[in-house]
Amino acid sequence: MPGTVRSVRVVLLGPPGSGKGTQAARISSRYGIPAISTGRLLDTEIAAGTPLGRRAESFVRAGELVPDDLVLDLVASRLFGARAAAVLDHVPAGTVVAAAGTGSRAAGTGTAVAEAAVTPVPDVCSGFLLDGFPRTLAQAEAFDARFAAAGCALDVVLDLDVDESTVLARIARRSRDESRLDDDEETARRRLKVFAERTAPLRAYYAARGILRTIDGSGTPDEVAGRIDAVLRSLPDHRH
Ligand code: ADP
Numbered sequence: 675m676p677g678t679v680r681s682v683r684v685v686l687l688g689p690p691g692s693g694k695g696t697q698a699a700r701i702s703s704r705y706g707i708p709a710i711s712t713g714r715l716l717d718t719e720i721a722a723g724t725p726l727g728r729r730a731e732s733f734v735r736a737g738e739l740v741p742d743d744l745v746l747d748l749v750a751s752r753l754f755g756a757r758a759a760a761v762l763d764h765v766p767a768g769t770v771v772a773a774a775g776t777g778s779r780a781a782g783t784g785t786a787v788a789e790a791a792v793t794p795v796p797d798v799c800s801g802f803l804l805d806g807f808p809r810t811l812a813q814a815e816a817f818d819a820r821f822a823a824a825g826c827a828l829d830v831v832l833d834l835d836v837d838e839s840t841v842l843a844r845i846a847r848r849s850r851d852e853s854r855l856d857d858d859e860e861t862a863r864r865r866l867k868v869f870a871e872r873t874a875p876l877r878a879y880y881a882a883r884g885i886l887r888t889i890d891g892s893g894t895p896d897e898v899a900g901r902i903d904a905v906l907r908s909l910p911d912h913r914h
Pocket residue numbers: 689690691694712713714716733734735737738739740741742745805806807808809810813856865
């Protein structure tokens with residue numbers, strides 16, 4: 675039933691072409707939570723020619739990951755506000771220590787001002803969906819350290835499971851229908867390889883925390899959405 679899930683904090687995991695964007699839009703409108711796509715946020719920065727966009731563009735075009743510090747800035751400014759983003763800007767990538775359950779700290783800042791500034795605004799905790807983030811262990815750890823301490827930890831990570839040939843076919847179709855910076859076949863293969871090397875390890879990370887749910891991503895968007903709904907409705911803390 676629509677409306678039975680509230681305040682859910684979701685990450686959509688899955689390789690390029692697994693249907694994250696399609697499902698993100700559906701979950702967002704069905705449950706009234708913002709869908710935050712780092713891919714779309716980066717596109718916007720690149721199109722606007724901002725300093726961050728200019729630094730990110732070559733990575734996106736090559737099918738490589740944008741450096742963690744840039745992506746964390748983007749997510750922080752979307753979830754925490756511009757002031758926090760400015761603070762996080764000075765946290766070198768890879769130096770944020772995961773500290774779920776024990777408070778959080780951003781190594782390298784260590785000041786009360788930085789601690790205060792990275793506390794998310796209350797309504798952030800009332801539900802969101804992240805599409806395309808985190809994509810590396812460092813991103814996941816940085817995110818957990820900041821959000822878990824604020825009582826705003828992730829509820830569930832939905833891993834869209836689609837085989838590689840399906841993914842390549844979907845990306846090929848998308849590159850004919852839309853113009854993206856990164857959908858030619860060679861770049862698509864590169865993105866799949868990057869996923870396998872850098873992002874697939876997040877499955878074990880979230881499985882160890884008991885929040886990973888694998889979703890069969892084959893079939894129509896409606897079929898996949900139905901499977902996702904079943905999982906979201908089964909989350910014990912979100913039944914009403
Ligand atoms: P897809 O879901 O098809 O992989 P996205 O739109 O999510 O596409 O991402 C497109 C590109 O944007 C990625 O290949 C990468 O260059 C960059 N990107 C998006 N999210 C991240 C992230 N969390 N970390 C690093 N790079 C990212």
